[in-house]
Amino acid sequence: MAGGRLEVFWSPNSQDKFITWGSDISLYQVKNTSVKDDISSTHSLQISNSSRAYQLGSLTDVTFAKCLAWLPVPELEGIIAIGQMNGRVALTSVLGSGEASPLNGKEYTSKHNRQCNTLAWGLTDPYVLAAGFDKHRSEHGLILWDVTKGGNDSNRPFMETAFGDTVTSVAWFSHSHTMAAGVNNKQLRLYDFRDGTKHTSSTNTRAVFSIIEDPFVNHRIASYSDASVCIWDVRNFEKPVLSLQQSKAVSKISWCPTHHSFLGVLCKESTSLSLYDIQNANGVAAEEMEPIPLERGLILTDQQNETISSFAWHLNEENRLLYSTTSLNIREHIVVDRITLNWSPSSKLVWNCGKKILQYIDETDSVYTRFGDVSVIMRQRAVEGYGLEADFKPDSELMQDVTTRELWSWVDTCRKLAQSGNPLGVNFWGIRSALRLDTDGVLKSEVFHVPWNGVETAKISPVNVYRSEERNQALRLCGWPYDPESSILGPLLEKLQADGQVSRAAALAVFHMKIRKAIKILTRSGIQKNQVSYQLVALALAGFTDNRDTLWQQEICNMNKTALDDSYLRAAFCFLTSPSEKYEAVLNEIGMTVRDRVGFACCFLSDTHLSEYIEHLNRQLTKEGNLDGMLLTGLSSDGLNLLQSHVDKTGDIQTVSLLSLHASNLEVSKDGRMQQWVNSYRSLLDSWRLWTQRAKFDVQFYKGNPNGAEKPPQQVYVSCNYCGKGISVFSGTKGKLHPLSRNSPNVKSKLTGCPNCRNPLPRCAVCMMHLGSPLASWGGPTEHISKKPSINAITGVSGVTSKKTHPFASWILWCQTCRHGGHSAHLLEWFAEHSECPVTGCSCRCLNLDTIGHHIPVIANGHD
Template sequence: MSSKLEIQWTPIPNKFITWGSEICLYEVHQDRDNVFQSIKLSSTTSANLLATNTNHHYVKCLDIYPKSDADLLLAVGLSNGRISLSTFGPTEYDSLGLPGKELVPRHARQCNTVCWNTIETSWVAAGLDKYRSDNSVLIWDITKSSQNNDNSSGRLAVNTMAPAVELAKPIAEFGVSETAHSMAWFSSNSKLIAVGMNLKNIKFVDIRDPNKITNSTLTKAVFGVCMDPNDDRHLASFFENNIYVWDTRNFEKPILTLHHNKPVIKIAWCPTKYNLLGSLQKESSVINLYDIQHTVIGNEEVEPSVLERDVAPGSPHNIMSFSWHNTDENRFLTIALSGTITDYTVFDRITLNWAPTSNVVWTYGRKTMKYINDYPLQDISTKIKQRALAGYGLKAEIYKNGEIVDNEMLSNVWNWLYLSGKLVEDGLLNGTQCKHPGVQAVLKLDPSNNKSDHYSLLWSDLGNKNCQGVVRIFKHEDRDKALHLCSWHFERDSNKLTQFLEQLEKEQAYTRAAAIAVFNLKIRLAIDILSRAPENVSFGSSLNVMAMALAGFTDDKSSVWKQFCSTAKQKLSDPYLKAIFSFLTTENYNYESVLNESGVTVDDRVAFACMFLPDNRLHDYLKRLSDKLIEEGNLDGLLLTGTNQDGIRLLQRYLDATGDIQSTALIAVRAFPVEMFSETIKEWISSYRNLLDTWQLWNERAHFDIMLSTYWPADTAPQQVYVSCNFCGKSISAYMYGLTRGRGPFPRISGTANKLKMSSCPNCRKPLPRCAICLMHMGTTTGSGSGGDSNKIIEFPNWFTWCQTCRHGGHVSHMTHWFDEHSECPVTACTCKCFSVDSVSNAIIK
């Protein structure tokens, strides 16, 4: 086997050739069951050998006729300089007499490169070694015979295997006493060819006048000259360890130089992707890819940037050559020193674009783009947008905002804000200056000095004569306030407790209702609640068993019931059932298992602590719980912190954990006092505003600003709509310039002593536009009426008005009178139907 192995895709999409000591033709097919696999190319493709051509020895270069649809015609460059036209067996070219034909130079020397013209497809060019006074670049037209030329071409034999054939004289030749190393035709100009010559320059030659060099540059990078098939303004070549990329319009120096650690042996542009150049280094098992990004600033093209990438087709041996597929995107073949052929597709870097509306689009090859709308994403941004469209956070009755969201924690927060605000309004939480005080704010207990009263209740009070122990309950005015904030405002009122528990039963929260009944020492009521649980509810069948277990309650430490429940409670999955039996089986008033049960809601745990913990332990527990909830960003912690600095810290942690800038901003605006609007809250508000603007939710943004102005009057939006001067662009509003009566001279002020009117720009003094009806310069009064009220709104007839289509207008009173009788613009030669394009034309004030 020759030490040189080459591979090349043919114009027929599923066929390729390899050549070294012989030329082989293969056909590629997708793997299928029960199909013979000759050569495995990849996990999905294989190849079968179709034909072998052994007629040529010492092949130096080869190119395939570019218009081959069914049969292949090869131009084979040999070591003696001849170009042999060859095929694989009988073809359509036989009738043209092309197979076996040879194109022979005057003097024998090695052929370095052969190249078909992709436009004038009958032209083939050959680049030869140097020979004294002979040309090194010869271009033939294979359709012309020697009868049309002089006898200087001679009678030449094709080869030892075929009879003599008369050959045509080259249609062009140049490069006297030079060596042609490589060449490439321009893809948009069939007469122009680039040739790397003599190890010192690259020349552009127009074959219509080959003695005149169109353009050239001095460089040793004369090897592998190849034109970008998608843009022949760019050309690449290499020398030793460097690849050079040239701009054919400015050919003095390369626009890009790519350095390698090893000598380069081949380069090739990808025909299916713009500006993608592949290269192969000597003794390498990877293909180097360069995605060249050309950048234009103004009218000038700056130095391109390059995205480099290496791909390993999978062969452990050194790669000898590679070839890009002509039509399949980013697909190439490689051939290794061992003869292994690999079919490889380069997966593109995904160009991902995320629209402000949360729609995602990305490239999928050259011709396809894939798209995902925001529906399947369902991330926090999608939820924020859906909630904004539903008016979330803007409901006048604050608890209704919780009905919009499908998040239990957010729903609980809005309900608690409504409850705490109502308690403050009703005067039940007197002594606090906060609109929404937390438990820590109303519970002003000194941990070092127990002020709470405690009561010991006998279990016998529960109607069980076998219970001799007591239950210790703590009472204090501040504890009662805290219980109100937790919705446990029963105050030993059985009717309120019953109503609360009935509501929980309607919500099918049977275990929670039973637990609250037990905590309020109503065991019989808890048994009834569990017994009423229907079978179709979760734990329905087992809740009746729990009711029976609860009916056997006794506080006797040695009783079987207590011993069994102490052990069995850990196997319960429902947190409220676990809390019930932990409470009933506790010893020495140790309620840690109830207080630390995370499945029990925060308000229930806090209310339980307010009933059963002494002052010092209550203070410590609430502090620990508050710190934990703040750290987690759990908004249930607002029950403890209220709307203070700890509440701001809690909101920030919630924002960090969820990204829900909407709820963070809305809760801050609706619940926190204005004096606490720090830079942090202002930043939340600004971010939410910008988000609504990004989504172009203008109405929602306006409603938010209106709501904000009611809670934060100091944040008055600046004037955003005003009449500006055509010349300088500044506002002509007299109010903005402080224009009042008696303030001194002002440009072009006219009117009576009681009503000032300006008709020119107060900044540049240019006259204002004329009214289309009265032809007087338009102007507006300052608002200073006869009564001296400078804040009086000017009369509507004196306002400016203009058509949003043709931009013509005048005084409101004049324009209103005109359009009472006409629909067309009053300006001569303007055909705008101003009145008909006005969507509120029927509402014009008369």
């Protein structure tokens, strides 16, 4: 081999040894650089940042070597076969005379002087050596020797074939005595030496060089010619299943022995290695279109005037390869595998590289907290029964964001108003409907001059407050007192203080002109909670005056407005010092809830300013997809637009779907978007396997409008084995059910035979009783499936458990594949200990056919 080209081979016998073949053949051992050794040795190579190769031996007289093959026998790790240009095949040890072996020094020769092109040791019998030679008209091109033979017959081949042909490459198949050979530069042949020396099949192709078998798919081989690499399926040998065209002539190909169907291709004068993942390229030769594998380039060197001359995969360590360059450098490289990412609907995330799992996280991991993944929040809410209970208090504990909490607070207010027959609650109207802004109505309000309570009214001017029936309706939706003499304010302030919303309670007191009440709230809370800031604010309020020339107006109040961190306290001071009746500083205080800002506007803004403010706020909240805007729009077409904007921005399909439960009898329920949200949420619950929550949601959905909701049609029928008609306790047509028996309402009808032909029902595959007959109690694992009322239905004594069998235990279950079935309780008992069907001779694994079966808890033996 020319001195400018260096071949590398990993040892088939040892994980830390390799040989190089250039002007000589050298054996190296790889050691970690942390191992103390003489790194300055001239017989060592730095092949990576963490490893170094030390020379163990070498062969210098290899001038005429054409090919070589390393004997795959661990006890003879240094023996290699060298094919020469004169037709001689020599067995020698790269360790030199230090390796005592009867094979060391053996030679095999061809009868005529011709070049040996390829060598390959057997895989099933490693002592069988195959050699391919150039053509000679009176000699075979493929010769096999058994190197263990001794005596006079030691050099005699035990098999010869391909008479008068040129053999350029050979490859043994694992687990068989079959071989593939490239013949005459135009044909691939398959030989099975158990059936003689004639080839069993062949195909015409110019891709006859470097035949290699896929170590994971033993019927797949690869070969190349010029700039084309061909992948073959030897079971259908007419044409390649895949052709990989290269930009330059190919110099070497090799399957990765640790990665399934991973092929490396090296082209001449190239600085990179082409890698092909063809694990999905299982095309059939009869197909017209070839499969397309995944391809990527691996750049191994960026040095000027340096290219890759050879490479070799490590036989055991995953994705590790050794390569040599035209500058006679040897390097080691770990191929970074493609990372496979899998994300389950239940937020379990796993990714791996090759055969190693790098990371696994689920929704309990802190990373999800940082992401704020809405799917995790929705699933947790669904598990806790969010939005399905009549009481909204448990739901409020599940709502981490104020916006969603305010939405359900509005829904709760509408429900309470509906109980008194108020159309606001019955129709789930919003502020715009209450003020008749959605119908272009004109507001006509009366102005009242309301004096301050708890201060010297002679020194302070009264405040203009606007009143009308429409404004009162809007205040009801906001939860504000809608009557000056209403008794709602006192209990509302007490509740806010009890909930810890002290600043909001004080601000509402100020907004209702009750300065003294606000001072008491802040003073008492400041003492109880040791909050000095509350006491200071109370002290500031005590000096309230509307005279703008006073020190209170000029200094104290302005200082509080800028220094206070609490939005409600800032709004209170802005209200007290507002120079006009537009109150922009209060209405633009985003720290206040929308309902409080709207309630304030309904009290203190004129009709024109109120309409402008409500419309402006409605447009802003709709654009943001802010659910606070539902207070303004209600469940109307504008409300659906807001909900759609909310879904588009947050992905929270859960809240809008649960909101639809309250709109099932409204006109907006006919909107296609609402039905789409509901179906999407159902699918989401199914993907999470939350069957109970899905069932509860459907019950609530159909309960809201039992006549108008389109119920799903019946999908499962039980038919008689004799007459083929449906089996049911009830029979009838066009939705009219007629009971077959006239038992009392407390006695359930039992069906032991077909109601049409009167033949008995099938037998339970376990107890062999007819389905519908009284369930036999075995006292087995399902004995605990019984009713446990708080007061026994039979004895009437509290705390006594009824031994009456639960109806579910006698339900009929059957396999969709083998059609065998029985009582549910008996089948659960059977599959708790068996994997196959209970019917004799049936090998169906019924429970494992459906993925749901993997999630059914196995009933343990014994009693609870």
